Amino acid sequence: MAAWRLILFFSLAMMVAARGPELPSTYHVTGLIYLPKGSVSEPFEAWVDASNGMSRIDYYGGTAQVINRGDVGRYGTMFKIVFETTKTFTNRRACFVINGTFEGKVMPQGVFPDLKDYNNVGNATYFGVETDVYYYENTVNTKKNAYSMLINKATQMPMVFQFVGYDELFGSHYDEYILQYTTINTSSIDPSVFDIYKFHSCGPFPGPGLAHVMHANPMFELVGSPDHDSSTQSSQLDKQFDQFKQKHNKQYKDVVEHEVRKTHFQHNFRFIDSTNRQKLTYSLGVNHLTDRSDDELKIMRGYRPSKGPKGGDVFTSDVTDVPEDWDWRLQGAVSPIKDQGICGSCWSFGTTGTIEGAYFVKHKKMVRMSEQVLMDCSWGYGNNGCDGGETFRAYQWIMDNKCIPKEDGYGPYLQQDGYCHNKAAPCGTSLTGYKKIPTGNLTALRIAVATHGPVAVAIDASLKSFSFYAFGVYYDRQCGNKEEDLDHSVLAVGYGTMDGQDYWLIKNSWSTHWGNDGYVLMSQKDNNCGVATDADFAQVQ
Structure with missing residues (x-):
């Protein structure tokens, strides 16, 4: 050309x-x-x-x-x-x-x-x-x-x-x-x-x-x-x-921004339309992100994988027989979908999601934990607020501080970095440790989800098709599954099979306007997008 x-x-x-x-x-x-x-x-x-x-x-x-x-x-x-x-x-x-x-x-x-x-x-x-x-x-x-x-x-x-x-x-x-x-x-x-x-x-x-x-x-x-x-x-x-x-109640500051947003919308609309004509296993749709640029979408993917040991014990289990499908939402172990905004804070939502689930499994009660405290207070452990982080660093901060505050005690999620004030906030729960799923082991991840609760997982969410996912089992052969490919933290809350395709039920943090009311079915085939590459779950007091 x-x-x-x-x-x-x-x-x-x-x-x-x-x-x-x-x-x-x-x-x-x-x-x-x-x-x-x-x-x-x-x-x-x-x-x-x-x-x-x-x-x-x-x-x-x-x-x-x-x-x-x-x-x-x-x-x-x-x-x-x-x-x-x-x-x-x-x-x-x-x-x-x-x-x-x-x-x-x-x-x-x-x-x-x-x-x-x-x-x-x-x-x-x-x-x-x-x-x-x-x-x-x-x-x-x-x-x-x-x-x-x-x-x-x-x-x-x-x-x-x-x-x-x-x-x-x-x-x-x-x-x-x-x-x-x-x-x-x-x-x-x-x-x-x-x-x-x-x-x-x-x-x-x-x-x-x-x-x-x-x-x-x-x-x-x-x-x-x-x-x-x-x-x-x-x-x-x-x-x-x-x-x-x-x-989506979009309001732009001036005519210039309006034209920029309309151009992004046009390009993304064409991509959505063309992809949907390919007869894939999933469909795309216009959502609240359709007026965003590729660079803005990248900001929302805030998982920053690091080399070397990440602590935690390796997950093992004697369990071999688990249900063919599972959904922790039906048990009450999953809190409502949130919107992280244009902020690379996904790692904080993966952290709170697995802690909330573990707390529910143990105490039969849903308590909303604070993402904002992790954004504000875990910098010294290698996390960087809106500029990204990792779940294991958040676990280590919580363990050293003996507590993660409740959301209603610490204050709401702000979609930006804030001032650390955790000492004045009532404690939600404390951690005794965390477990790492063996890399790439789909069976171990399935057992962990079924027996221990929602699991924080890192994925490759860099493809534009993921940004506009709407329905179906998401599989894209271009989606990476190596550790260096991973750029977004989400929560595995279940699994199942649709039309012969095994999937993970994944909770995202991009609002209910995204995906299927905030969720995506991600194919288990070939560990697509790396769902089982870097997964862990918290153990609560």
Whole structure:
């Protein structure tokens, strides 16, 4: 892609009078959507018969199929066929309908932009092929938007389309995407290609509908359609972002921050949408973090693994027979989900979670312990408040100080470093020690969870897919399980099996807006994400 990006530096002074060619209105295309900001490469296949008002686009080899029928219904109809997973079934083929309206008619969706406003700015060689370069530029407020299309000189067919947005206010690129066209066939298309929805029982989407338009027709955001201009595309994003702000009570200090947040939201929304078209074992969703940058999300992952011994006794057990599934929430051993905020304090939540659980198992009573005291007072043991820490260091501080205060006695969690005042706070409990699960031993971790209570575990949460997890068994082969991969502390509160996939039930500290009411089912396969790599639990007095 580097050679292609050089095209953007063509000077507008090079423009000649030649306008962009009229591209075919009937075609069958295969290609690739590339989103550099989200590290997404998504294959697609499209059939378009604009003269008869029909189009179909398949993503990821047909795992998601979008059919636009301008000839069905008064204002046209959009059908989306996907693999649907709910609490009662997995990967059932389902068909959803979006009916057109007087204001928003459903028209065929192409994969080529309309080039009528583009100018020929010269020639370029793209991977050995001679091309004509067509360019269009507009400016909206401080945003300069550049659109470029490479047309094969010999065939006069599109090869690559690219958009790059530059914000002069910030002096940086705020957006970029590329469509690469691999094959193009302009022969007539069998009408049955557009009839696949007829083999399904199609119904409305569950829940509110605005997001469904953007999810169902992602190509519209990239190239538009014959009956809409770029302002319509922007309007859909604005409405979706407005809904997001309202739901999560987002308030930004000025127009500048608002635009930055909207850009992050757009990139993350695209990533979520593209990932969900891959038919994985889990689904992603828009949550309260969707307007955050990658750097801000990284701050929330505050587990800082250190080399060398970490104290504690190695966990051993004579128990071999434990239940096939277990959930400490049902017993009352798990306190409600909290939100750590943009602060790397996850290690303090892992610590209090296992102490609360151990206290409940022993005393049959839930007592909320203070994360904030660990943030404020355990610096001398190697923890660094919002800048990260480890559970074993927190245990050692608690043991030396003979106590961890109750939350209601020490004071609420502040989402920032505070002033240590533990001597004046009533004691919640004290520790007699802590146990370390043998590294990578899934059986030992399972026994420990079932017999001793919730266990603090460190995981690799660096992948963007984890940040926007919503439902299903989370498995990503890119997720690391070595000690150096671990960057986030969470709490294992149970385990089980869903559709043949063994999972750990994990409590996170990113609010109930994240995941499945604050929880995630993490696959046990190959110790994915390192759940069993660095795990420990506390022993209470």
